[in-house]
Amino acid sequence: MARKPTLAVWKFASCDGCQLSLLDCEDEILSLAGEVDIAYFLEATRATAEGPYDLSLVEGSVTTHHDMERIREVRKVSKALVTIGACATAGGVQALKNFADVDEYISAVYATPDYISTLDSSTPISAHVPVDFELNGCPINKRQLLEVITAFLHGRRPEIPTSSVCMECKRRGTVCVMVAHGTPCLGPVTHAGCGALCPSYNRGCYGCFGPMETPNIAALTNQLGELGMGEKAVDRVFRTFNVRPFEEARTR
């Protein structure tokens, strides 16, 4: 019998939600465990096998010197490395510290700042090592996660649409919250993947999947202003879960 491919799951600065998405595949997790050897996944198992690993899923961003070293080690022992979620792909909500004085942040939260060791930025995995595929979302969509794992096991590219949330809204027949209700919405510039969730709950998209390919940010920014959002509110909505890619898209 051929050797089963090995899967490893790694955590950096994050909330655990994206790796939990794998355990949230209640109908598939046991059959997945039949197809792959779960060689390293501390949230699920204390058994650890030595690398190299055929597929590494990486959750979380790099925020410490130690993690800068660790991600290089992970890359060395991984044939394919896929980032899962906004932290690993874009730096996550903790990248808000990139705009701030980190020493002030440390002393605002911790009584003894000397005990805390942290970099002055939160950076995506791709800022440190080559990445084979990036899965967006805060959190990721578990169907898309299964597609990514299946694709890598079969040696093909994952089929993950790069269009906007608007496309998903149209497909599910949700009335446009921006046109019909005047609710500010990031759907026109946000990467699809959630299934256009927020508009189906009568609220505007807040961009947790990050920018789509070639978004028209200027047109949307103008429209958000028309709907009464002030400049600061617009800055804030872009600066939340995918700070860096939205900043890059806005200045492009």
Add this chain to the structure above:
Amino acid sequence: MSTPKTKTIHTKALARVEGEGAMYVRIAGREVEEVKLNIYEPPRFFEAFLRGRGFTEVPDITARICGICPVAYQMSSVTAMEMACGVEVGGQLQALRRLLYCGEWIESHALHVFMLHAPDFLGYPSAIELARDAPDVVASALEMKKIGNELMTVVGGREVHPINVKVGGWYRAPRKGELAPLVPKLERAREIALEAVRITSGFDFPDYEQDYELVALDHPGEYPIDRGRVVSNRGLDIPVTEYDDHFVEEHVEWSNALHSRIIERGSYLCGPLARFALAADRLSPIARDAAREAGL
């Protein structure tokens, strides 16, 4: 008298827990001399970057503190924002919040009991190996977990980082047609949960009891989940707004997680054991019977 032999146990990465932690234990003879739990999870500075955000944005942001229990962080922050605004969410809107919280408890407790803790009690590296010897137990646990996730998805929009919680209420109430199909599923989940109580009560628990101060919420007629005063078995009984007068969060050198203590008396225990100890009389009759049969 000879000096007792000292040994140390140092686990550099704890498996099957939320987040990242290490454990150091030093034992002299038969006496534990020192225990250090090192939460080395890197700091993310939520308290700092929340400053200057719009108050309506806070529940979406605090959810990201933890992907396994986002509702806990959404409910505490949304309640704080509402208290600041002088708004109280009551009636069916409050009942829906408790329902969302129940969804999180069902999926999170099924995860913790069967996928994170049961392998330790039964001597398996993970629930996947456990499933080879006890496929029905793991399959039922996954079914219960899935139903908890479905409840969160209907009420909150999705299971990880729900999107429907809004300061002042909800973005949209779930429709009757969305809620009704959950009823038979939840009845099935209740059967699984009762069986889970029977299974876990047969686990081999260490014979160890500590004299804890137990802390939980307290609201008339309700098992504590989401609201009420902060009470303990040693006479603490305060509104949430007086928390800082009675509790202090200390920063220790070996851990990024702050240590919370009661100012006058020191360490305390909260969570499921404390809730059960302080409010067992407010469990539903079925849950009370199950607890009694389990020998609690």
